[in-house]
Amino acid sequence: MMKRAVVLMNLGSPDSTEVKDVKCYLDEFLMDERVIDKPWLMRALLVKGIIVPFRAPKSAEAYKSIWTDQGSPLIVISEQLGKALDKEVEEPVTIAMRYGNPSPKAAYDELVQQNPDLEEVILVPMYPHYAMSSYETAVEYAKEQYKKGGYAFKLTTIKPYYDNADYLEALAESMRPYLDKEYDQILFSYHGVPERHIYKGDITGQHCLKVPNCCDVPSKAHEYCYRHQCWQTSKMVTEMLGIPKEKWGFSFQSRLGRDPWLQPYTAMRFEQLPKEGVKKLLVVCPAFVSDCLETLEEIAVEGKEIFMHNGGESFEMIPCLNVHPLWVSTMAKWIKEYATGSKEMVLS
Numbered sequence: 001m002m003k004r005a006v007v008l009m010n011l012g013s014p015d016s017t018e019v020k021d022v023k024c025y026l027d028e029f030l031m032d033e034r035v036i037d038k039p040w041l042m043r044a045l046l047v048k049g050i051i052v053p054f055r056a057p058k059s060a061e062a063y064k065s066i067w068t069d070q071g072s073p074l075i076v077i078s079e080q081l082g083k084a085l086d087k088e089v090e091e092p093v094t095i096a097m098r099y100g101n102p103s104p105k106a107a108y109d110e111l112v113q114q115n116p117d118l119e120e121v122i123l124v125p126m127y128p129h130y131a132m133s134s135y136e137t138a139v140e141y142a143k144e145q146y147k148k149g150g151y152a153f154k155l156t157t158i159k160p161y162y163d164n165a166d167y168l169e170a171l172a173e174s175m176r177p178y179l180d181k182e183y184d185q186i187l188f189s190y191h192g193v194p195e196r197h198i199y200k201g202d203i204t205g206q207h208c209l210k211v212p213n214c215c216d217v218p219s220k221a222h223e224y225c226y227r228h229q230c231w232q233t234s235k236m237v238t239e240m241l242g243i244p245k246e247k248w249g250f251s252f253q254s255r256l257g258r259d260p261w262l263q264p265y266t267a268m269r270f271e272q273l274p275k276e277g278v279k280k281l282l283v284v285c286p287a288f289v290s291d292c293l294e295t296l297e298e299i300a301v302e303g304k305e306i307f308m309h310n311g312g313e314s315f316e317m318i319p320c321l322n323v324h325p326l327w328v329s330t331m332a333k334w335i336k337e338y339a340t341g342s343k344e345m346v347l348s
């Protein structure tokens with residue numbers, strides 16, 4: 001049998017909540033040309049001269065409010081997921097981050113040290129949807145470090161799984177207990193991206209955000225369209241759960257800067273919903289599979305405050321898949337299927 005290992009690939013967190021570590025993390029994150037896609041000089045002036053100095057102290061405070069004794073929730077949950085999966089599959093499992101630590105190189109070196117005859121690493125991105133600033137940057141960075149390291153093993157990547165039946169069933173199962181309680185609406189809030197990223201990713205050059213109802217009109221562009229993929233996840237999971245159209249909404253969070261991002265903006269919906277009669281709100285954030293700053297602080301704390309302040313009566317955030325047993329067994333199933341010859345989940 002082939003000697004394989006698994007790397008769970010996430011975006012990463014600062015090393016600590018100290019402003020200097022947050023600055024270093026934000027600098028690495030925002031100097032990534034797949035995140036801020038401006039010419040280098042303009043990006044450097046914007047990031048190093050304006051965004052990082054102003055944002056770092058605020059972000060550090062936000063991180064302090066969610067930090068655990070073991071560290072950042074995103075890293076801690078990724079580690080827990082790695083350990084849980086490790087128990088379910090024969091292959092050793094470890095984690096790697098796009099920004100900060102542990103790097104893909106550290107993950108590869110650890111795996112090769114454990115098994116110098118390693119033949120293949122299966123990279124599992126912790127992002128179900130294809131976005132230049134999440135899935136693509138994480139995968140391309142892992143590939144770059146793989147090539148630089150001259151490793152003897154083969155690197156294989158799991159493709160975006162936003163419409164995969166097993167993933168959707170795990171997401172639906174994680175949501176079910178929350179749907180038993182009374183609620184007026186469930187809002188699907190996805191991490192936003194600039195509209196420019198959607199135009200750039202449109203391989204047809206004439207579909208995304210150009211054709212009316214673009215995300216529902218079949219197109220080759222959808223293979224790389226983040227908005228279409230988020231829309232599909234919401235549509236498919238609400239169908240599975242029997243949630244009628246009028247009981248769910250769709251929005252995008254975490255906008256940074258003044259450029260137009262995908263709309264509607266989540267923060268704006270939190271202000272408007274109570275005025276539209278939605279007083280009891282559930283929120284789910286499927287762009288992330290592990291809870292992080294953007295869910296635990298931006299949605300569960302800041303978002304709740306906005307909603308309640310504007311007349312809301314109850315607000316509950318459904319946790320991300322994290323270490324849900326069905327999510328762990330779903331990932332284990334994908335690994336086992338691949339190891340026994342199925343190519344369905346694999347990209348390259």
Ligand SMILES: C=CC1=C(C)c2cc3[nH]c(cc4nc(cc5[nH]c(cc1n2)c(C)c5CCC(=O)O)C(CCC(=O)O)=C4C)c(C)c3C=C
Pocket residue numbers: 011012013014026029030035036055059072074127131133134191192193194226256287288291292293294
């Ligand atoms: C132009 C800015 C950004 C784009 C585009 C962007 C896309 C994007 N991000 C995620 C997932 C995460 N982002 C996280 C934090 C975060 N994101 C940005 C900016 C952009 N993200 C910043 C500046 C930060 C840092 C925190 C802050 O100051 O707000 C995180 C959380 C990490 C953590 O440590 O908990 C995640 C996860 C996706 C999925 C995405 C595009 C689809």
Ligand SMILES: [Fe+2]
Pocket residue numbers: 191254
């Ligand atoms: Fe982000």
Ligand SMILES: [Fe+2]
Pocket residue numbers: 207208209213214215216225227228
């Ligand atoms: Fe679209």
